[in-house]
Amino acid sequence: MKKKKINILLVDDNENFLTNIAQRVKLKGFNVFTALNGSKALEIAKKQHIHVAVVDQKMPDMPGLVVITRLKELIPHIKTILLTGHGGEKLKEATQALNSSYFDKSDMGKFWNFLSNLPLGNINILLVDDNQNFLDTLAERIKLKGYDTYLALNGAQALEIAKNVKLHLAVVDQKMPDMDGLIVITKLKEIDPDIQTILLTGHGDEKLKEATQALNSAYFDKAEMNKFWNVFRKLLLHLEQSMAAAAMTNGGNLEDAVKMQPKHSKKK
Amino acid sequence: MVNSRVWSPGMLFGSMIAFFLTSPVIAFATELGATGGPDKPWWFWPIILFIFCFILGILAVMAGVGGGVLYVPLVSGFFPFHIDFVRGVGLMVALAGALAAGPGLLRRNLASLRLSLPVALIASTFSIFGAMLGLYLSSLNPDIIQTCLGATIIAITMLLLFSKNTEKPVVTNQDAIGMAFGLRGTYWDDGAGESVKWKTHRTLAGMFMFVIIGIVAGMFGLGAGWANVPVLNLLMGAPLKVSVATSKFLLSITDTSAAWIYMNRGCVIPLIAIPSIVGLMLGSLVGVRILAVAKPKMIRYMVIGVLFFAGLKALDKGLGLGLLG
Amino acid sequence: MTTKDEQATKPSQNQIVYANMLVVGVWVSIFIMMVTYFIYLANILPAHADISIITQNWDKGVNEFLHATNSPHGWGWVGLLAKGDFLNYIGFAFLALMTIICYIVLLKGFISQKDWTYAVIAFLEIAVLSVAASGLLGSGGH
16 A cells, blocks of 8 residues: 555635545545635644645635644644635636646656556557547647557547556546546546546646646656666767777777767767 | 867877876886785775776777787786786776677677678687687796787787778679678768778688687787787778777677686686776776877877887796896 | 668667667676675675785786685686675676677577578577586686
8 A cells, every 4th residue: 555645635615616626636546634614624634634735715714824824833844725716716726736736746656656567658648628629739749759649529438448448647628518527537547547637627728738737747757767767878878889989999090989979979 | 179170289289198198107017017016005906907997998099909909918017917817807808898889889880790790700719719728828837828928919019000901992702601691781981971882702711810810819818909900801801990890899709708718717806807897998988088189199109119018028028038127 | 872871871680689788788797897896895795815815816827826815716606796806706797698698689680580590600609608608618727
């Protein structure tokens, strides 16, 4: 099992919002606690070791900032996120904040496992959106990074693909005609519990930006790993070429050797 | 970056390097030969060997002489080690350098696998015999080996000075054996900006020469580039670049078999071997860097001069003349 | 340069495989040597033969040296890997085995290409190098 689960406390007076975001956070494998107001939140924090608190600013009993200050007194190392937006805006804010600060860390172990199970570079990514244009643009970008993409225009198609292909990552739009993105994600996870998912909530350009960012952060680890191997590979190549150049001096033509050096051979 | 085409600063810099590198080596080495012995603290040897081999590696590259061929005569001339260990470690040094150079040469299609394989089989087989013969002779009397080594080294200096390799030998008719083995190829000549096709001739005579090369390489623990190149180039008609690269790659196979014989006999002392291998390797890496800035011709003559001196010294030691102390 | 020429200047698949294996093998063995040498000199693992005994005897012939340092020949070092000095043999052996390993891969390549002449040459080379490495020939000293 995992060494340590991350406990996340969500504080908002809007019950709808709470359940919605809690569901998403749970899907990522975090422990979720919810509180409808500030005093309840503080009560929970006294009993549980909370790692992250997501707090709405506008609440009946006390403002979010006060809750955060008191939480910090209780748990000095707590990470806090203050939500200031309203409605859809707020949802986006929360999702993004959670994504950017916690996705990598919490999923590291899983991510390494998941990576070691595949041949390098052979990652299948499913893109689900009812907008064909958007799908094509995103697919093109992803292909450039060397991943394989599968496209679905709706939830049903997406699930069909997931049943036939081993997918590693799904990027799903929230608003689709047949079913909500969240439902698609839940079902995808039922089909393959190891799948990594990203939910898109923005619209138009906003959505594209969101998707690109999310993909970047999700694959950051892999890129980092490649960076390590690249440095290693470059070093080997450098040594290889230098030694070959050194060997070529034996013919007495030093000019050749100079030309073979790493710096001079890049043009090819 | 200093442009290497600008001659005057390049030459000035080059002669400075030549001066700084060669003079202390000779002075220091001569002194070592005179005073070196068991009275030094143990850490003195790895450090001195490392520095010595590092400079040797730089010089070897700048002079265009194989590091393996310099190592045995110079170390045996100036360090107190028995010739058995110098040869054993010398083979490991030459082997490491050849193995490290191999990949880059193969990838550029300069070293030809097809040309290497048949002659490597011959040379590596006979280098086993050379190694066993060399070890047998030195167990009878190390002076025999010293004398032969001295004579070989002097012959090598002559070869380095006077042999004129041909850049692109003309081969009109390939012989039957060469044809059967498919000894031909094409490489991209960076300098000329063209692809060069080549094939070989006089294959049988060339193969016979590798019997001798193998024996000499195994017997003295010398890298055999100095012999491989003329045989491949002048006798068999491979282009100079292909000959040089293939020769180096060949060493990695020939020296493997001889190195195992010496290693199994216990001639590779780690205390000596590792600073030598790493030092020479780093020296070569630094050497090619310096080459990009300056290519002083005089270094080649200086190194050949030192090599000649080392050959004389070995001859002197072997014959017990005592002329050089 | 025409495409045909371009094709011709390309190294064969066998050459590339050989190069790829060799470049990793060489530098790994050099790295191993540096690490084991450090372990040896830093006395992290005590040496089998004291350094002073080595420096006192390295001007003698190998048979005398082996006797003085009580060192094995052939593959006897494998039994002494826990000693700092013989630990260094891992790097040597790895370096000297690289050619054999690469040739085994070459042999497979030649066989799959049905290039029987070169398959035989590669096989013979493996045999020659294995005999040399086995110590059957080299360790006859007394």
